[in-house]
Amino acid sequence: MRAYLAHVELPNPILAAAGCAGTGRELSAFADVTRFGALTTRSITMAPRAGRPTPRMAETPSGMLNAVGLQGPGVEAFLARELPWLAERGARTVVSIGGGSVAEYTALARRLADAPGVTAVEINLSCPNVEDRGRVFARDGGAAAEVVASVRAAMRYDVPVVAKLAPDVADVVAIARACVDGGADALALINTPIGMSIDVDTMRPALAAGTGGLSGPAIRPLAVRCVWQVHAALPGVPLIGMGGVTSGRDALELVLAGACAVAVGTILFHDPYACPRILRELEELLHERGFDRLADAVGLAHRPAHRNDLEESPL
Known part of the structure; x- marks a missing residue:
């Protein structure tokens, strides 16, 4: 069940996704955080941020909208x-x-460069570029590559840099390729696409900000599609798949599409035990299908079907 982010070995492929595990303290009452493949922190900013006004979370069918606004105490x-x-x-x-x-x-990368305990850095590219009329970095290959190159140059060589990509772009493969060319060691797919919900009782947007990021099972097919496309184009690049994972079957789907690791997010809000359960289910599914190693299943869905499989197919 070992997984690799570039040269860094993880004991298993299940990660807690950014923004869903707090600082780790919240989950530690339910699961041993050292048994996760890794825990991804909420997105850290240079200065403290209060976040966006409430309400900033809303349930949707098979998902959740959020517009938290990177609330946090700042890097120091x-x-x-x-x-x-x-x-x-x-x-x-x-x-x-x-x-x-x-x-x-x-500046953030420089502050983290010598900090003990940093396994990898994930660049949240779904942030507005204040120097380009608020255009989101993740939607512009050139801007995304510039951020990646600057972070890669500031970090220690032995700390992998992961670029987290958004699905609501014209060509996710082009953005992925630009990030890898900029120095990304791995890619995370996907961040939340933008959605909106209106409360028909108040007749107002459900979120104070109007729009927000959509997460949960509703976006899993988007995640599978993006992982599939990027793995097909860049098969040597480690991918972290995420988006609506609630079970070992969901995780295996992303692995078969090309992910070498899987991040678990929204489900943690109502099932804080989810990560160890999903890891156990994934391991059982791999064993049932005759896999001795997780790595043997990564991207398997891209490989041509065996001739015997075709002959035995009822179709």
Whole structure:
């Protein structure tokens, strides 16, 4: 069940997704965070942020909308309190970072470069670029590549840099290729697409911000499609698949599409035991299908069907 992010070995492929596991303390009452493949932090910013006005979360059919706005205490408080707590317990920590400019991402990477306990850095590219009329970095290959290159140059060589991509773009493969060319060691697919819900009783948007990121089972087919397309185009690049994973079957679907690791997010809000359960289910499914190693299943759905399989098919 070992997985690899570039040269970094993880004991298993199940990660907690950014923004869904808090600082790890919240989940530690239900599951041993050191048994996760890794725990991804909420997106850290340079300065403290209060986030967006409430309401900023709303349920939808098979999903959830959120417009939290990267609420957090800022990088200095993270380095002083949150990262040491995770490091003391031996958790593998992927630090998600978010910024409004290339300079802000670079500054964050420099603050993290020598911090003990950082397993990898995940670049949240779904942030508005204040220097380009608020255009989201993830929707512009050139801007995304510039951020990735700046973070890669600022980080230690032994800390993988992961670019997290959005699905609501014209060509996710082009953005993925630009990020890899910029120096990304791995890619995370997918971040939340933008959605909206209106409360028909109040006749107002369900979120104070109007729109928000859609997560949960409703987006899993989008995630599978993006992972499939990027793995087909860039088969040598490690991919973290995420989006609506609630079971080992969901995780296996992303693995077969090309993901070498799978992040679990929204379900943690109502099932904090989900990560160890999904890992157990995934391992059982692999065993039932005759796999000795997780790596043997990665991208298997891309391979041509065996001739005997075709002959035995009822179709």
